[in-house]
Amino acid sequence: MNKPRTYNELLAEKARLKLLLAKQKEIIHQDFNEIKTELEPVRKIFTQAKKLFSKDSGGGLLTLGADKLIDLLIRRVLLARSGWLAKLIVPVLAKNYTSHIVDDNKGKIMNWIFSLFKGRKNKNTGEEE
Numbered sequence: 001m002n003k004p005r006t007y008n009e010l011l012a013e014k015a016r017l018k019l020l021l022a023k024q025k026e027i028i029h030q031d032f033n034e035i036k037t038e039l040e041p042v043r044k045i046f047t048q049a050k051k052l053f054s055k056d057s058g059g060g061l062l063t064l065g066a067d068k069l070i071d072l073l074i075r076r077v078l079l080a081r082s083g084w085l086a087k088l089i090v091p092v093l094a095k096n097y098t099s100h101i102v103d104d105n106k107g108k109i110m111n112w113i114f115s116l117f118k119g120r121k122n123k124n125t126g127e128e129e
Contacts, residue, residue: 052096052097053093053096055095060106062106063103066099066102067098067099070094070098074091075091
């Protein structure tokens with residue numbers, strides 16, 4: 001639009017620019033949401049990779065038990081004939097990742113452990129121990 005010559009033209013131009021600004025903000029908001037949606041798989045990959053390289057300290061005894069199990073299974077059984085580098089790196093990555101899984105599911109794991117001992121019956125008498 002040309003330069004406004006009257007006060008009414010100025011008010012009309014101001015209203016037009018406000019409407020244009022609102023439309024541009026909406027377009028930017030939609031573009032941002034589309035970009036966020038497209039980058040979601042990349043974010044998930046980085047989240048999983050972060051779990052490999054950082055250890056969660058909230059598991060307590062469950063994490064300690066999982067670490068010992070990983071030492072036994074991975075280092076001594078699966079990687080028994082591997083080189084020293086694999087024996088050094090793979091268990092650390094597995095322990096880090098497992099610590100996050102244990103911390104996320106510690107309630108389920110504790111219920112499963114308690115259920116193993118709770119429903120145990122004596123074979124001779126048929127009564128629960």
